[in-house]
Amino acid sequence: MLWRMAWRNLWRHRTRTLIMTSAVAFSYGLCLFSMGMGDDGHGQMLDEAAKGAGGDVLVHEKGYWEDKSSDLVMRRGQEILSTVESVPGVRAAIPRVLITGLVSSASGTRPLLLQGIDPEREKALKDYSEDLSSGVYLDQSSRSDPLVLGAVIVEKLELDLGDRVVLTASQPDGEVTRALFHLTGVVKTGFREVDEMAGFTTLGAAQNAISATGMLTQVGVVMVEGLPSDTVANRIRASLRPVGEDLEVLTWQEAVPEMVGFIQIDDAFLYIYLVVIFAIVAFAIANTFLMAVMERVREFGLLNALGLRGGGVARLLLTETLLMTLLAMAIGFVLGFAGHLAASHWGIPVALWGVDDMELSGIDFSNMVMRSVVNPTKWVAASILVALVTLGSALYPAWRASRFEPAEAMRLYE
Amino acid sequence: MSGQETPTGGPSEAGATWQNGALIRMRQITRTYQDGALEVHALRGVDLDIAEGEFTSLAGPSGSGKTTLLNIIGVLDKPTSGRIEVTGTDITRLDKGEAADFRLEKVGFIFQAYNLVPVLTAYENAEFTLLLRGISPHERREKVEPLLERVGLGDMMDRKPHELSGGQQQRVAVVRALATSPALILADEPTANLDSETSAGLLDLMLELNQELNTTFLFSTHDPVVIERARRVVRLLDGRVDGRAQRTGN
Numbered sequence: 199m200l201w202r203m204a205w206r207n208l209w210r211h212r213t214r215t216l217i218m219t220s221a222v223a224f225s226y227g228l229c230l231f232s233m234g235m236g237d238d239g240h241g242q243m244l245d246e247a248a249k250g251a252g253g254d255v256l257v258h259e260k261g262y263w264e265d266k267s268s269d270l271v272m273r274r275g276q277e278i279l280s281t282v283e284s285v286p287g288v289r290a291a292i293p294r295v296l297i298t299g300l301v302s303s304a305s306g307t308r309p310l311l312l313q314g315i316d317p318e319r320e321k322a323l324k325d326y327s328e329d330l331s332s333g334v335y336l337d338q339s340s341r342s343d344p345l346v347l348g349a350v351i352v353e354k355l356e357l358d359l360g361d362r363v364v365l366t367a368s369q370p371d372g373e374v375t376r377a378l379f380h381l382t383g384v385v386k387t388g389f390r391e392v393d394e395m396a397g398f399t400t401l402g403a404a405q406n407a408i409s410a411t412g413m414l415t416q417v418g419v420v421m422v423e424g425l426p427s428d429t430v431a432n433r434i435r436a437s438l439r440p441v442g443e444d445l446e447v448l449t450w451q452e453a454v455p456e457m458v459g460f461i462q463i464d465d466a467f468l469y470i471y472l473v474v475i476f477a478i479v480a481f482a483i484a485n486t487f488l489m490a491v492m493e494r495v496r497e498f499g500l501l502n503a504l505g506l507r508g509g510g511v512a513r514l515l516l517t518e519t520l521l522m523t524l525l526a527m528a529i530g531f532v533l534g535f536a537g538h539l540a541a542s543h544w545g546i547p548v549a550l551w552g553v554d555d556m557e558l559s560g561i562d563f564s565n566m567v568m569r570s571v572v573n574p575t576k577w578v579a580a581s582i583l584v585a586l587v588t589l590g591s592a593l594y595p596a597w598r599a600s601r602f603e604p605a606e607a608m609r610l611y612e
Numbered sequence: 613m614s615g616q617e618t619p620t621g622g623p624s625e626a627g628a629t630w631q632n633g634a635l636i637r638m639r640q641i642t643r644t645y646q647d648g649a650l651e652v653h654a655l656r657g658v659d660l661d662i663a664e665g666e667f668t669s670l671a672g673p674s675g676s677g678k679t680t681l682l683n684i685i686g687v688l689d690k691p692t693s694g695r696i697e698v699t700g701t702d703i704t705r706l707d708k709g710e711a712a713d714f715r716l717e718k719v720g721f722i723f724q725a726y727n728l729v730p731v732l733t734a735y736e737n738a739e740f741t742l743l744l745r746g747i748s749p750h751e752r753r754e755k756v757e758p759l760l761e762r763v764g765l766g767d768m769m770d771r772k773p774h775e776l777s778g779g780q781q782q783r784v785a786v787v788r789a790l791a792t793s794p795a796l797i798l799a800d801e802p803t804a805n806l807d808s809e810t811s812a813g814l815l816d817l818m819l820e821l822n823q824e825l826n827t828t829f830l831f832s833t834h835d836p837v838v839i840e841r842a843r844r845v846v847r848l849l850d851g852r853v854d855g856r857a858q859r860t861g862n
Contacts (some may be wrong), residue, residue, distance in 0.1 A: 199736070199743050206731035496726055503688055503723075504788075505716025505744050507709050605689035608723065 200510075204517035211490070215522060218486055222526035223533060225479045226584045229472050230534025230577060234570035235541055236468045240461050242566055247457040249324050251450040253292060253418025255431045257282060260444040262415065263453060268297045268408060271370045275414030278441055282417050285437050287430040289420045290322035295404035296415040299367030301347070301397065303355040310351065312365060312397045314404020322420045326385050326398060333359045333383030336400055343403035345379035348393040349386040357381050369408045377407035427451065476584065480591040483519075487595035491515065498599050499607025508600035515599050519592035523585055530584075541570035635796060635828050636662040636685055641694035643680050643851075654680040655691070656851035662830060664795070667822045669842030670832040676848040678832035679800050685830065686719050686798045687711040699795050716744055720789025722799035722831075727785040728773040734780075735760065735769035738787040745792060752791075759787040763817055779810035783817065790821060799831035803838055815841050 208215045248254045256263070257278065262270040272278050275293065283291040295314035300307050317327070317336045326346070327335035336344050345363065357363065358381070365377045379399065387393055405411050421430050427449040435447045451458045491498070498511050506514075545567035643655040655677045662668055670678045683689035684696065687703045688711075696703055699718050706714055715721075720741075728737045738760055739752040747755075760769055763783040773781055782802055789797045799818070803811035815838060822829050831838075839845055847854040 199740075202736075203729065203731055210731060497729065500723070500726060500729065502712060503686070503715060503721055504741055505712050507712045509709075510744075603689070605683040608688070608726075 200514060200517055201521075204514055204521055207514075207518050208522055214486060214490070218483055219522055219526040219529065221479050221482060222523065222584070222588055223529035225475050226527055226530030226581075227533030227537065228475070229580050229584065230531065231537035231541070231570070232468060232472065233576050233580060234534070234538040234572060235546070235568050236465065237573050237576070238541075238569045238571045239566070240465065241571060242568070243457065243461055246566070247454055248450040251453040252294070252416060253323060254421040254427045254450055255419040255434060256448045256450070256453055257417040257419070257434065257438070258415065258446050258448075260446045263446060263448060266296070266298055268299065268367050268415070269370045269372055271295070271410055271413040271415050272417075272443060272445065273370075273413050274441060274443060275412055275417075278438065278443070278445070279414065279417055281437050281441060282419060282434055285430070285433045287422050287425045287433060289422050290319060292316070292319045292323060292418040292420070293401060293414045294416040294418060295401060295408070295410060295413070297365070297367045297404060297408055299365050301351065301355070302364045302366065303357055303361065305356040306354065308351050308354055309395060310347075310365065310397050311395050312367070312399060312404060312407075314399050314401045314407075316401050323418060326387070326392075329385040329387045329392075331384050331386040333381070335383050335385075336398060337382060342380045343377075343399060343406070344382040345403075346383035346385055346398040347381060348396045349384050350390075350394040351397070352381070352384050359383070365407055367408055370410050370413060375408060379403075379407075472580075476587050480587050483588060484591040484594060487515070487519070487592050488598065491595045491599045494599075495602055495607045498602050499604045502602065502604040503608065511602075512596040512600035515596040516589065516592055519589055519596075523588040526588070527581065527584060531581075538570040538572060541568065545569045634661040635664045635666075636660070636696070636698050636830070638685075638696040639694055641681070641684060641691045641696055643677070643684065643689070644692045653851055655684075657694070658848075658851070658853055660846060660853060662828065664828055665822070665826040667819060667829045667843040668831075669839050669845045670830065670848060671834060671839045671842075671845050672832075672848035672854070673834060677851040678834075678848055680851075681848065682798050682800050682830070682832055685796075686721060687714050716741060716792070718795045720792065720794040720797040720827075722782065722785045722789050722797065722802045724801040724804045728781055728788075730773050733770050733772055734765055734776060734784045737773070737784050738769075738791060741788055741792045755791050756787065759790060760784075763787055777810075778805050779807075779814060782806065782810075782814055786814070786817060786821070790825070790827065793825070794827070796828045796830065799829065801832055801834075803833065803835055808837065811835065811838065 257272070259270040259272050261267075279291055279293050282288060293316055297310075297312040297314070299310055299312065301310040301312075302308075315336075317325075320326075330346070331349060333346070334344075335346055347357070347363075351357075355363070361381050363379050363381060365379060367375060367377075369375050385392065385396075385398070399407075405413060419430065419434065421427060428451075431447050431449045438445055438447065501511055501514070502508065546569075548566045548568060638658060638660050641655055641658040641660075642653070645652040645654055658677075658681060660681075670681060672678050680689065684691050685698060687698070687706060690704060698714075701714065701718075703711070703714065728734075729740065732740065735756060739756045742752045742755060757766075757769070760766055763786060765780060765783055765787070768776065768780065773784075776784065785802075789799075797818075802818075803814055806814065818829055818831075819841065821827060831842075833839060
């Protein structure tokens with residue numbers, strides 16, 4: 199009977215109930231949708247950050263990450279690469295020779311970060327051949343050493359495919375050296391740091407250029423999905439100890455801490471925003487319930503007069519709230535889930551928000567398309583929280599309703 | 613019982629000897645309200661006994677204290693001072709929860725208006741107090757349906773209060789009050805909002821039930837026709853029992 203009464207009471211004031219139900223439903227749906235989008239956005243940022251950093255875990259000669267100096271190389275590159283590859287949890291180990299230097303043509307000189315890579319292994323993280331705008335991508339069959347440059351460098355140096363360029367950089371022994379390359383391809387990523395400063399060649403060509411045969415600047419690690427990067431980093435540290443070189447093993451979070459901070463702050467803002475929305479909804483509900491209680495004083499007086507204890511009156515009101523909450527959450531879940539499905543299917547480009555230059559820690563997010571992912575733990579936690587907040591907002595009105603003196607209630611509000 | 617000796621109006625010593633066999637016994641009951649800065653003396657020392665099976669009317673003009681006295685007897689309100697026992701229980705000592713339980717167990721109410729829970733049907737309203745007492749659905753049906761038939765509402769059990777006339781609503785309230793077979797039924801101006809024909813019908817019904825079931829009825833009214841039908845009339849004036857105007861027997 200309590201449930202029946204509560205349900206019927208809800209629909210005595212259809213408009214009021216619909217307004218309250220919609221407020222909770224929309225807030226809850228928005229909450230789920232925002233979390234889905236936020237989690238996807240952050241997930242993409244994490245992926246991009248790991249890609250931008252060069253891997254989930256990075257192995258270098260000690261001090262390289264801070265100095266980015268070409269002479270800080272791992273001399274036993276092949277042994278280190280094999281060791282890292284064999285660590286459990288490592289999906290791919292990507293060898294790189296990174297050379298910071300200058301590139302010159304007949305028209306001028308530009309700074310260059312030349313990456314000597316193994317194009318096949320590199321695909322585990324990123325395939326720059328997808329961004330090739332002209333020429334060929336690191337054609338290893340070519341007689342001369344291939345060189346792919348960022349589009350802006352090519353433009354500034356007024357280069358055409360096949361033109362000669364000279365790289366000036368320092369060798370591991372500190373001597374400055376020069377190496378000749380022929381431009382074989384151009385990449386246009388839309389990512390300023392790459393287009394203006396990056397170049398790619400094969401691992402062997404880069405090693406030859408700075409007389410670093412068999413040496414590596416970096417091993418980027420792609421992990422098996424779902425593992426914490428610090429766990430894998432610790433395993434790698436342990437397995438590299440016997441190699442004897444003074445190495446540094448960094449997780450991508452350690453490599454680009456500002457990105458981690460940004461995501462944490464962004465997450466916190468999302469939660470603050472959701473808390474504010476729910477605080478407003480909770481106050482609105484409490485206010486409406488209190489108003490409804492004052493309108494129904496005589497009814498509560500009658501129930502009490504007939505022998506329903508104060509607790510029973512409070513239970514009736516809380517049951518009404520519970521039913522409304524369940525209804526609102528069912529609608530809100532459908533709305534939130536529909537939003538999630540729509541966002542997952544179509545995606546929302548970040549550019550729609552007028553963001554055309556979103557770069558953080560050297561990582562470009564302006565082309566990011568936000569979709570949505572469901573994090574079941576977060577969705578369940580948010581649902582429990584919404585239910586508690588909504589029910590909590592009816593506690594005070596229910597307490598008031600349970601405290602009326604029946605004679606007063608029936609006398610004063612006749 | 614009608615015609616039995618009752619303390620007549622006027623204050624008597626508090627703690628006077630309790631009469632044996634009385635369902636309601638009160639001595640020196642006062643009730644003072646604070647209305648802003650004003651002190652309102654609704655009852656000024658009422659002594660009254662009501663015996664089991666009586667059909668008693670509390671008569672008196674508006675403001676004489678009828679409703680206040682009924683509220684105190686029904687444990688809806690507490691006296692400011694004095695002593696009152698209903699079915700042998702000192703009801704001034706009951707806390708809020710115990711008072712609600714006492715009402716559920718011992719008292720049936722019929723109010724002047726807004727008697728029924730608006731979202732419940734006539735049948736659900738009538739069975740409400742039985743439900744609160746934890747009676748099974750089958751037993752509730754066995755009790756309530758014949759009573760509703762008895763008061764002529766057998767074919768209106770599924771109607772909501774707003775689909776019933778004032779008289780029909782009052783009859784549902786009578787059934788609800790009777791359903792738990794309480795020791796006492798209190799009715800506050802039960803005919804005030806009814807036309808004379810419906811009032812007479814309701815009164816006939818209450819009298820019949822009083823005779824058949826020996827249920828004690830105590831009701832307030834200022835309607836002379838209703839007062840005429842009561843077996844005993846206790847008149848209140850300015851918060852006191854007006855002893856000179858009492859009538860017992862009919």
